[in-house]
Structure formats: structure tokens, C-alpha cells
Amino acid sequence: AAGVIQSPRHLIKEKRETATLKCYPIPRHDTVYWYQQGPGQDPQFLISFYEKMQSDKGSIPDRFSAQQFSDYHSELNMSSLELGDSALYFCASSPPGGYNTEAFFGQGTRLTVV
């Protein structure tokens, strides 16, 4: 079965650079979520999109932005990278069905800022 695809799997950037993370949700899923997980921490919700419109926003820094495109893939853009942005970034998608649905997570992108 198709899963959530994230690319790249690993990314190394220098401070103040820009990074773009991509997420390809499972076909026919209508909601995409982005999470950040620092070392030894629990996943923190960043932002979500429902049918290509931003639906919820969490603790996402102003330096980060995200969007969902017409083909439903999503991108998380991170600018002016800081050392503290080093983390695992997960994307998830969920199918139609409201609260009675489960989310499927990708394998994540490990971002290292040096």
C-alpha cells in the first residue's frame, strides 16, 4: 500500500541557509500535517492543511512557511536556519472522515543545521 513519502530523508544545511522539505500524502487523503521532533523530545505540531487550505497552526516559527499544492503534495520552507532547527520533521496525512480517522506518518526528514 502507498505510504506518505517525504524527501529528502536527510538534509544538512548551514546556519542562515534555506531548506525545503517535501511531503507526498497518501492518494485521496484530504489533510496533511507537519511535525517537528527535536532530540529526545515528543513530536510538536507545526501546521496542517485541509483540501489545500491551511486548517490549523501550531508552534511554527515565523521563519517557516508551508503550503499544499494542487496535486496535494506539501512543502515546508524554512529560512534563516538556526542550530536549534536541527530535528526530525514528519509529515502525516489522513483520509476524509472527520475525527474518526487515523493519520499515517512518513519516515521523516532529518535536518541538521551546522
Place this chain on the structure above:
Amino acid sequence: DAKTTQPNSMESNEEEPVHLPCNHSTISGTDYIHWYRQLPSQGPEYVIHGLTSNVNNRMASLAIAEDRKSSTLILHRATLRDAAVYYCILRGPTSGTYKYIFGTGTRLKVLA
């Protein structure tokens, strides 16, 4: 947002049942109880979810208290592969829209 409370860690012997508790005393009648787990260096993985009745699937069982203020995830025979952090998450109108909020889960250690 409705909150959940879980023990920080638990241990189990291999091939024995494991009962992972979760308290959610502020749950509303329309909040679903979801369980996810995260193995080391992997993305969270769906385990099970329910509303009022107990639920079973190939991975686990979910026992929901009659007043819905607590629930228990049951792994019937723990294996080494079940060692992970288990998260109990509420999802519904009073728990914070459609997003999944991960609290501090329970780190399960399975002993061979």
C-alpha cells in the same frame, strides 16, 4: 485542549500482556481516543482508536472506561519489536480541532 496523562515508562517481559493506561478526565463526549506508537528513529505509527466501546484490531485492544475518563491500551503478547513510546491522543471538537497533539507518552521497555 483536553489533556492526557500517561506514566513516563513501563517494563514488560516478552510474550506477556501489557496494559498501558491513559487518563483523560476532561474528555468530552465527542472526543475520540487515539493511540500511536513511535519506534526509535521512525515516524509515529497508528495503533488503534475508539469513541465509547472497546475496540480490537490486529495490533492491540483498546479498553475504554464507562465514564470515558480513562482508557487502556492492551498488547496481548509483547515482543521486542513492541518497544516504543506509546502516545494516547484525544481528537475531537474540544481537544483541539483535527490535529494530533502528542503529549509525553509512555516509553515501553520489553525484556527478553
